[in-house]
Amino acid sequence: MTLSVAIDQDTREGTRTGTEQSASSLTAPDIPWNLVIWNDPVNLMSYVSYVFQSYFGYPESKANKLMMEVHKKGRSIVAHGSKEQVEQHAVAMHGFGLWATVEKASGGSGKGKGNTGNSGSGKGNRG
Amino acid sequence: MAKAFKYGVKGISGFLEPAERELLRGLLGDVISMLEPQEAAHQDPLAALIGLDMDVQEPTDSALRRLLPNVSRNDDAASLEFRQLTERSLRETKIGALKAAALDLDKDEILLNDTGARHWSMALNDIRLVLAERLDIRDEEDADHVHQMQDWSQAEDVGSYLALVYNFTTWLQESLMQAMLQSLETSR
Numbered sequence: 001m002t003l004s005v006a007i008d009q010d011t012r013e014g015t016r017t018g019t020e021q022s023a024s025s026l027t028a029p030d031i032p033w034n035l036v037i038w039n040d041p042v043n044l045m046s047y048v049s050y051v052f053q054s055y056f057g058y059p060e061s062k063a064n065k066l067m068m069e070v071h072k073k074g075r076s077i078v079a080h081g082s083k084e085q086v087e088q089h090a091v092a093m094h095g096f097g098l099w100a101t102v103e104k105a106s107g108g109s110g111k112g113k114g115n116t117g118n119s120g121s122g123k124g125n126r127g
Numbered sequence: 128m129a130k131a132f133k134y135g136v137k138g139i140s141g142f143l144e145p146a147e148r149e150l151l152r153g154l155l156g157d158v159i160s161m162l163e164p165q166e167a168a169h170q171d172p173l174a175a176l177i178g179l180d181m182d183v184q185e186p187t188d189s190a191l192r193r194l195l196p197n198v199s200r201n202d203d204a205a206s207l208e209f210r211q212l213t214e215r216s217l218r219e220t221k222i223g224a225l226k227a228a229a230l231d232l233d234k235d236e237i238l239l240n241d242t243g244a245r246h247w248s249m250a251l252n253d254i255r256l257v258l259a260e261r262l263d264i265r266d267e268e269d270a271d272h273v274h275q276m277q278d279w280s281q282a283e284d285v286g287s288y289l290a291l292v293y294n295f296t297t298w299l300q301e302s303l304m305q306a307m308l309q310s311l312e313t314s315r
Contacts, residue, residue, distance in 0.1 A: 002274075043252065
C-alpha cells in the first residue's frame with residue numbers, strides 16, 4: 001500500500017498537456033475459509049480502509065486496524081466463512097482492485113466460526 | 128489545474144481542466160479496451176449469457192493479471208476454475224465503473240453521488256494498477272521513487288511522463304478517498 005499523498009494544497013499543476021464446483025463439496029461445510037488481502041505498493045491506505053468499511057460494514061477503527069496489518073505484515077485475514085462466502089468476497093475485492101485470495105483456515109474447524117466477513121450488506125459490491 | 132474532490136451537501140464535487148479530462152478519458156479507454164473480452168466465434172451463447180467462460184486462461188499480460196488476479200495463492204487449478212466462473216462478470220464490473228467515470232467527464236461539473244464516487248474510485252484505482260505495472264512498481268521503494276517525479280518540465284521520456292500521469296491519478300484518487308471517507312463518516 002502506499003501512503004496518502006499530501007493533498008493539503010487545494011489545487012495543483014495537473015496535466016498541462018455460483019462459484020462452487022463439485023470438488024468443493026468434498027470439503028466439510030463447517031471447515032472455515034479465510035479471505036486474505038495482500039499488500040501491494042499501489043493501493044492507497046485510504047482506499048483500502050474505505051473498501052473495508054463500505055463493503056464489509058466494519059467500523060473505521062477495525063477497518064484501519066486490518067488495513068495497517070496488510071501494510072505492515074504483508075497480509076491480513078479480513079473475513080472468514082464458508083468457501084462460497086469468502087469466494088464471493090474475493091470477487092468483490094477483485095472488483096475494487098484489491099489483491100485478495102482465499103485459503104482454508106489452518107487449525108481446523110475450531111477457528112473462525114465468527115463469520116465476521118458476512119456482516120456487511122454488500123452495498124459496495126459489484127459496482 | 129485540477130481541484131481536489133470535496134464533500135458537500137450536494138455530494139462529492141470535483142473540477143478538472145479540459146486537458147486533464149482528455150488525459151483521463153484516454154486512460155479510462157485504455158483500461159476498458161484491455162478488459163473487453165475477446166469474443167470467440169464458437170462461444171456457447173448460453174454460457175456467455177450466464178457469465179461462464181470455459182476457454183478463459185490466466186492473462187499473460189502482467190497488468191491484466193493484476194486487474195484479474197488468481198483467487199488462490201498456490202492452487203492453479205482452483206484459480207482457473209474460479210476464473211471460468213467469475214472472470215467475465217468481474218471484467219464487466221470493472222468496465223461498468225470505467226465507463227461510468229468516462230461519462231461523468233462529459234459534464235462540465237463533476238458531481239458524484241455515493242455510487243458515482245465508488246465507480247470513480249474503482250476506475251482510478253484500476254488505472255493506477257495498470258500504470259504501476261508499466262512503471263514496474265514492485266515495492267514501496269519503487270513507489271517512493273516514482274512519487275519523486277512531480278515536475279512536468281522534467282517529462283523527457285515515456286517513463287517520466289508515465290510517472291507524472293501516475294502521480295496525478297494518485298493525487299486525484301487520494302483526494303476522492305478523503306471526500307468519500309468524510310461522506311461515510313457523516314452518514315453513520
